[in-house]
Amino acid sequence: MSSHAVLLPSRPIIKVTVNLRRLANSSLSFNSTHLAFEACAKYNGAYAPDTFDVTISIVLTDILWHKLYTNTSETRLSTLHLNKRRCEKFYVPRNDLINEAANPIQVNVNIACGYPDSSHNKCPMFHPKSKTTDSMQAYARDCGSDELCxxxxxxxxxxxxxxxxxxxxxxxxxxxxxxxxxxxxxxxxxxxxxxxxxxxxxxxxxxxxxxxxxxxxxxxxxxxxxxxxxxxxxxxxxxxxxxxxxxxxxxxxxxxxxxxxxxxxxxxxxxxxxxxxxxxxxVDADLRIIGESQGHHYGYLESELDETHLKKFNFHHIYEIEKLGITPIQESALFVNVPVRFQNFEIASISQFRGSIDGNKYNCTYENASVEAYSFYASRSHSDSSTSFQDVFSISCTNPHVTCQNLRCDVGSFLKTTSAAELVITIDFRISDPIVKLAEWKNISYVTQAYIEVITPNVLIDMEDKAKHFMQISTTISRSGKVIPILMIFLSLLFGILILIIVIWTLYKLGFFKRNRREEMQTLKSMTEESNEQEIKT
Structure with missing residues (x-):
């Protein structure tokens, strides 16, 4: 065994306890102008020094949005004695940051060795069970002795x-x-x-x-x-x-x-x-459709039609859609039915269509009408069937003998109360001898019809209001009259002249013209005699 001994430097281990309390005076009020606290500390331990220099720090923080914001702090140097309690009083005035106790204010106390370097040999080591910090509300919470609100x-x-x-x-x-x-x-x-x-x-x-x-x-x-x-x-x-x-x-x-x-x-x-x-x-949203024909009435002559010839007309049907209500409409569709065939005869075709809403174009395609539009057309057809026009032959999509071409136009959005849309359809109409005979020489009423449907939002509309969604535009084609041959016109003129000559000759023979001359001679003779008598008197 060695006869040498090794001495190792060591520091005593002490147990420190620090407590914080509010002073029992008027500063306990939550709206006081200053805060008063007392921080007390004590230490003990085996081989503990008789005295121990410490720093006691007081920190006040505002609690805002559940976060801590440091407002003020104070640190003091104090000397503790073994197994003796020492207390330090702190008086902290309220400042602008701590106002009217609008937010809870938390005060914290901390005790540490009085030397800047905690490893200094005069700084004892703190036992793990030491209580070196304490905290509390800076003022009374008026929630009883336990201060649990x-x-x-x-x-x-x-x-x-x-x-x-x-x-x-x-x-x-x-x-x-x-x-x-x-x-x-x-x-x-x-x-x-x-x-x-x-x-x-x-x-x-x-x-x-x-x-x-x-x-x-x-x-x-x-x-x-x-x-x-x-x-x-x-x-x-x-x-x-x-x-x-x-x-x-x-x-x-x-x-x-x-x-x-x-x-x-x-x-x-x-x-x-x-x-x-x-x-x-x-939702306060609806649409109304109106329409007009550019050129309401057209005529034809029988001489212009025979089994091999037909006459063509070109006209426009114009539909306009107005927004009703204040709620924007995100999606709408216009369905238009145009008659193109009557039985086996082609009568018309769509040569052009042009749609716009608030100055912007929208697309139209050929396809079937919507179920809602068809159901409404059926109700209109049933109500219209009770009305008969003796002098009009109607060509419309409600006629079972008429084949129609269907247009679907995705009109788009009516976002403003002033939004308006338009659809102009150019139609080439053909009038032929078979059609005229089928019409029994009556005036032909060519009718297109349109239905505007609000898709988004989904609006419940009764049948009476749906009438605003439906519009028909008609163009009338009528017979102008029979053509009179030129020879007949010439013979009629000669016959009239001959009648006039016979009448004049008869009047002459009857003395009609002589009587007038006799009256004129008598008048002239009277005027002459009166003139001569005036000259003699003079």
């Missing part, structure tokens, strides 16, 4: 400008005003917050004071409003919100605005900490 928050949300049963007409352009009331019916509520969940595309017109909006999650934005703190018993806090509804689409049925309220205390009855307002949407 049992709150009872209630929330309500209402609107003063929605229609009955919280209904809103899409497209009205009206902002919705909400009133949120948060009431506390028990012990003070510290750090009370209202969490407001607003689904897209509804947005806040202006963010209220003391509120912040978080990034959107699952198409819902969350706005957190910090209420007055503390919210005392039987006190109510009001939040006013203005919502922009202009981006609501006409396909929406409802939107739900949710509100949750929380605080830093324990809730007595959490069931009434949340409330919601469901806004139901109404």
């Amino acid at each position: 049992i709150t009872d928050l209630k929330v309500s949300i209402t609107s003063n400008n929605l229609s009955r049963n919280n209904r809103y007409t899409i497209g009205s352009g009206i902002n919705v005003y909400l009133t949120i009331l948060v009431e506390n019916t028990n012990e003070p509520a510290y750090l009370p917050e209202a969490h407001i969940f607003i689904p897209e595309p509804i947005t806040l017109v202006k963010q209220p004071p003391s509120c912040k909006t978080l990034p959107q999650v699952d198409k819902t934005s969350e706005t957190i409003c910090l209420l007055v703190s503390p919210l005392r018993e039987n006190h109510t806090y009001k939040i006013l919100l203005e919502l922009d509804m202009n981006s609501i689409e006409s396909t929406e049925k409802l939107k739900e605005i949710k509100v949750d309220v929380i605080s830093d205390g324990d809730e007595k009855n959490p069931d009434d900490n949340n409330q919601s307002l469901i806004i139901y949407f109404d």
